[in-house]
Amino acid sequence: xxxxxxxxxxxxxxxxxxxxxxxxxxxxxxxxxxxxxxxxxxxxxxxxxxxxxxxxxxxxxxxxxxxxxxxxxxxxxxxxxxxxxxxxxxxxxxxxxxxxxxxxxxxxxxxxxxxxxxxxxxxxxxxxxxxxxxxxxxxxxxxxxxxxxxxxxxxxxxxxxxxxxxxxxxxxxxxxxxxxxxxxxxxxxxxxxxxxxxxxxxxxxxxxxxxxxxxxxxxxxxxxxxxxxxxxxxxxxxxxxxxxxxxxxxxxxxxxxxxxxxxxxxxxxxxxxxxxxxxxxxxxxxxxxxxxxxxxxxxxxxxxxxxxxxxx
Amino acid sequence: xxxxxxxxxxxxxxxxxxxxxxxxxxxxxxxxxxxxxxxxxxxxxxxxxxxxxxxxxxxxxxxxxxxxxxxxxxxxxxxxxxxxxxxxxxxxxxxxxxxxxxxxxxxxxxxxxxxxxxxxxxxxxxxxxxxxxxxxxxxxxxxxxxxxxxxxxxxxxxxxxxxxxxxxxxxxxxxxxxxxxxxxxxxxxxxxxxxxxxxxxxxxxxxxxxxxxxxxxxxxxxxxxxxxxxxxxxxxxxxxxxxxxxxxxxxxxxxxxxxxxxxxxxxxxxxxxxxxxxxxxxxxxxxxxxxxxxxxxxxxxxxxxxxxxxxxxxxxxxxxxxxxxxxxxxxxxxxxxxx
Numbered sequence: 310x311x312x313x314x315x316x317x318x319x320x321x322x323x324x325x326x327x328x329x330x331x332x333x334x335x336x337x338x339x340x341x342x343x344x345x346x347x348x349x350x351x352x353x354x355x356x357x358x359x360x361x362x363x364x365x366x367x368x369x370x371x372x373x374x375x376x377x378x379x380x381x382x383x384x385x386x387x388x389x390x391x392x393x394x395x396x397x398x399x400x401x402x403x404x405x406x407x408x409x410x411x412x413x414x415x416x417x418x419x420x421x422x423x424x425x426x427x428x429x430x431x432x433x434x435x436x437x438x439x440x441x442x443x444x445x446x447x448x449x450x451x452x453x454x455x456x457x458x459x460x461x462x463x464x465x466x467x468x469x470x471x472x473x474x475x476x477x478x479x480x481x482x483x484x485x486x487x488x489x490x491x492x493x494x495x496x497x498x499x500x501x502x503x504x505x506x507x508x509x510x511x512x513x514x515x516x517x518x519x520x521x522x523x524x525x526x527x528x529x530x531x532x533x534x535x536x537x538x539x540x541x542x543x544x545x546x547x548x549x550x551x552x553x554x555x556x557x558x559x560x561x562x563x564x565x566x567x568x569x570x571x572x573x574x575x576x577x578x579x580x581x582x583x584x585x586x587x588x589x590x591x592x593x594x595x596x597x598x599x600x601x602x603x604x605x606x607x608x609x610x611x612x613x614x615x616x617x618x619x620x621x
Numbered sequence: 622x623x624x625x626x627x628x629x630x631x632x633x634x635x636x637x638x639x640x641x642x643x644x645x646x647x648x649x650x651x652x653x654x655x656x657x658x659x660x661x662x663x664x665x666x667x668x669x670x671x672x673x674x675x676x677x678x679x680x681x682x683x684x685x686x687x688x689x690x691x692x693x694x695x696x697x698x699x700x701x702x703x704x705x706x707x708x709x710x711x712x713x714x715x716x717x718x719x720x721x722x723x724x725x726x727x728x729x730x731x732x733x734x735x736x737x738x739x740x741x742x743x744x745x746x747x748x749x750x751x752x753x754x755x756x757x758x759x760x761x762x763x764x765x766x767x768x769x770x771x772x773x774x775x776x777x778x779x780x781x782x783x784x785x786x787x788x789x790x791x792x793x794x795x796x797x798x799x800x801x802x803x804x805x806x807x808x809x810x811x812x813x814x815x816x817x818x819x820x821x822x823x824x825x826x827x828x829x830x831x832x833x834x835x836x837x838x839x840x841x842x843x844x845x846x847x848x849x850x851x852x853x854x855x856x857x858x859x860x861x862x863x864x865x866x867x868x869x870x871x872x873x874x875x876x877x878x879x880x881x882x883x884x885x886x887x888x889x890x891x892x893x894x895x896x897x898x899x900x901x902x903x904x905x906x907x908x909x910x911x912x913x914x915x916x917x918x919x920x921x922x923x924x925x926x927x928x929x930x931x932x933x934x935x936x937x938x939x940x941x942x943x944x945x946x947x948x949x950x951x952x953x954x955x956x957x958x959x960x
Contacts, residue, residue, distance in 0.1 A: 394707035598702025
């Protein structure tokens with residue numbers, strides 16, 4: 310049966326934007342209230358895995374940039390090809406964690422008790438690619454250091470998520486076979502002794518030429534950003550994983566009709582014949598204002614139910 | 622005859638606190654707000670002329686922000702809400718929900734105001750079609766290309782024509798998004814050329830900034846751009862040491878690419894970092910300018926400006942930075958025997 314979920318950072322409401330701008334003393338409480346609301350929306354929409362909307366993260370790396378030893382907060386840098394910026398981590402000495410960064414940064418106590426939940430992280434390759442490495446001999450060495458940190462962080466989570474999603478924008482954009490091969494090893498290190506379902510979501514790049522190399526990664530599901538990769542280009546591919554179908558455009562306010570999503574996913578299933586299929590936005594929804602993100606969440610939920618009715 | 626080494630402003634100055642307060646006050650009439658905008662525009666003009674710049678405007682006193690001001694005045698665009706730029710900084714982003722259209726010269730009042738008061742040459746900054754397309758959600762066109770080219774031909778070109786008819790002689794098209802998507806460089810160039818098509822007798826510049834410092838992405842497509850000047854940021858990447866050697870002027874490495882093309886187009890050389898309060902000395906400005914003259918091989922191809930608008934700095938710091946810029950240019954001219 311098709312499943313549905315969302316990924317990464319969710320947009321803040323106008324009320325919360327104002328509160329963060331004026332550094333409201335009640336900010337912590339406001340974050341919690343809004344997280345509860347967004348989690349409820351995911352649940353009400355019928356999404357299968359609930360995720361922390363991460364609205365208190367200033368960028369997708371920030372909890373690590375602020376809390377890893379060996380790392381300092383660097384200058385603003387463009388986040389891929391977006392008009393959005395992040396603080397580049399400056400790696401100045403050995404990267405270490407005590408294993409509490411993720412558990413402190415995720416509000417899993419807010420999740421409904423009977424719902425499955427997921428964790429979102431950048432993959433080690435993307436983390437290294439987005440960092441300013443001034444300590445390790447190479448980007449690969451830094452990537453493996455990050456992989457060990459992520460393994461420790463994931464094992465230290467107080468309860469077990471059912472799904473771990475590695476978001477891998479830099480990996481989606483590289484065409485370098487060696488990079489991809491080393492990134493596979495980094496994912497293996499990061500997920501050692503982890504029993505949850507593992508998803509590698511490849512967004513912000515066209516992976517039509519590199520997909521075969523991702524098929525032997527140690528993950529159960531591969532996510533494809535179908536805004537940047539054309540479905541037709543995968544015709545004839547032998548796909549051996551579950552498919553996370555990133556066909557809802559998280560960077561445009563046009564709201565997809567559930568029937569459109571259903572039609573797209575059906576075509577994707579026919580072309581790739583995946584072991585399982587799930588529906589999600591192509592990337593984090595923080596690139597559109599919250600009212601539009603909420604509509605997209607509902608559209609995903611409806612589409613997943615319709616797909617179920619059609620036996621997908 | 623272009624004398625070269627002219628000093629010019631690039632864009633916005635920080636709005637005075639009283640202006641922001643007046644504009645936000647719900648009890649202030651629109652007439653009073655307009656008076657306040659005019660006061661601020663006049664103060665900006667005086668500040669820029671007093672600093673000694675050769676080419677001036679009004680510090681964009683009337684514009685809320687370069688994108689929002691333009692997008693609000695384009696038919697087919699509606700605002701959707703705010704999205705994050707970084708941390709707790711957000712910007713309003715528009716949706717293009719219908720084919721775009723021109724609603725009239727939305728810079729006419731500010732242009733006429735400056736024209737009637739300026740004692741120096743005027744340069745009008747306008748936000749370019751590509752950047753408006755890139756920073757908006759596209760719900761009305763099948764492709765971004767269609768949206769950008771429609772913006773260029775149906776909105777920006779009429780705007781440019783109306784500004785020229787009103788007397789504009791130098792127009793700077795701001796395209797901060799230009800190198801964000803390196804594979805779309807042809808669209809950047811095509812939309813620029815569509816904007817300036819069949820508008821003769823006007824000097825056109827393009828201002829590109831903070832696009833990942835990726836000027837390599839401009840080539841070779843940019844060689845087809847029908848502009849007369851590239852106004853670019855460099856200073857924020859440069860060292861603060863005095864000197865005119867390549868290993869000191871590290872921030873100006875990309876200038877080599879422009880020098881090699883022999884395009885005979887001007888460089889608007891960014892010599893002032895707009896993101897730090899530290900004020901560049903006239904000697905540092907001089908060395909940056911002389912280095913650029915050496916690379917380009919002709920002082921008439923170099924004009925001198927801050928990296929970008931100085932709205933990020935206090936008005937006092939902005940004034941000191943611009944004053945030193947002008948003094949530094951004078952020092953460079955003296956060494957070159959141009960004074």
